Amino acid sequence: GENVEQHPSTLSVQEGDSAVIKCTYSDSASNYFPWYKQELGKRPQLIIDIRSNVGEKKDQRIAVTLNKTAKHFSLHITETQPEDSAVYFCARTSGTYKYIFGTGTRLKVLA
């Protein structure tokens, strides 16, 4: 189907530990995979994205990996901090207008 499966739905980690969120998809035409962070009461904001022509992208403590063969992509946050606590959404699109979002992961970083 066109849905994006996102896991886990909730994730609690100790401050300083790593957090990993995984999304899977089935449409092999998908070629762009953004990740959004939504803090409570705020708008979703792009934190990192990856195109299908690369396998990994990193920006400071945040990285995204893409496995096109297995059709999954993951968000990795290292050295987590309390301000990383938020809901994270993955999404995919195939170059058309249609963006399909995952159901979200609520990340809690425990101080």
Add this chain to the structure above:
Amino acid sequence: GAGVSQSPSNKVTEKGKDVELRCDPISGHTALYWYRQSLGQGLEFLIYFQGNSAPDKSGLPSDRFSAERTGGSVSTLTIQRTQQEDSAVYLCASSPRTGGSFGETQYFGPGTRLLVL
């Protein structure tokens, strides 16, 4: 430049009333999207505009919902005869749609929180 803006930020209305929500996309962005986000839930696609045209209205929940876009810029989402189940945050997003083969980033507005009593 300025980001996506939406108004009002909050709207409380009585069941049966009509409401109009407004979105101002980033200047020059040709693609505009409306989403609905119920409390603690994900993003539900409502409608997509490319310029002033809406090639995909498939996400509109019922015929009480309509949207338009004028001048390739501002968009309004209208909900007629509001129901309590319409209570949610309505998010607008825009993207450049430069026509490349890859998807492009969507930039979201702050949303309108609608409460139907």
